Amino acid sequence: MKARVHVMLKNGVLDPQGEAVRHALGAMGFDKVTGVRQGKVIDLDLADGATEADVAEMCEKLLANTVIERYEIELV
């Protein structure tokens, strides 16, 4: 089984990298972009028997810093 974890900065937390990407897109002429948020995707290969709850615990303890980030788990 595989799991894909999406980690994004929480709404309200400034994302300077996303802002820089937005500026760059604007400078390139992509004038229909009004906001960019940059996050990360973490793919996990899981042994049989692993559950979404296991992955959630991994997110809480290591993969995301819940002070500033939120996460979504996708089992694939």
Next chain:
Amino acid sequence: MRAAVVVFPGSNCDRDLAVAFEQAGFDVTMVWHKDASLPAGLDIVGVPGGFSYGDYLRCGAIAAQSPICKAVVEHTERGGYAMGVCNGFQILTETGILPGALLRNAGLKYICKTVGLKVATSDSVFTQGYNAGDVIGIPIAHHDGNYYADDETLAMLRDQDRVAFTYAENPNGSRGDIAGILSENRRVLGMMPHPERAADAGHGGTDGAALFRALAGVLTPA
């Protein structure tokens, strides 16, 4: 007086921090990240700057899960003293010992320069060698020093007089200009600027030496 300095793969300010403790009169033991315990009878543990584990995942995130950090958490839970500088501050927030988090600098650039640091409170063993309101010159050297805490946490830090240092001119976007904070029992300090790099005349500045001098003789082992 005994101090320990934690060494992670990628630490690069560990020896500077050890020398600053030694010059203030401490016997210093270096402890490796795989060690599961700290030396007995320790007065303070220092978590140094650098790039522990290559800053993989998030600055300080992997270090915070290392065996020695579990011992550091237990040490602080027993009321032990600790200070984390730069990456050490990031690690202390990742362990949950200190609140908040350090984000990428607002200007996206790594900044290495001496900045004016305002002493926000003299009510801690770390800052008692200064007067509140003093502005001291201390180097910063970081890419991810942009302190973030939610409104509620910021209000709590202010209400409990737990902001140790603020930037005279905010270099990195930190909320409330915060450069360093204290734990609730005021025995743990985390700060992005490097007092150990301004602790000897050879450094070009000695404004950080008072922090280490003030620790000498007032700590109790935990």
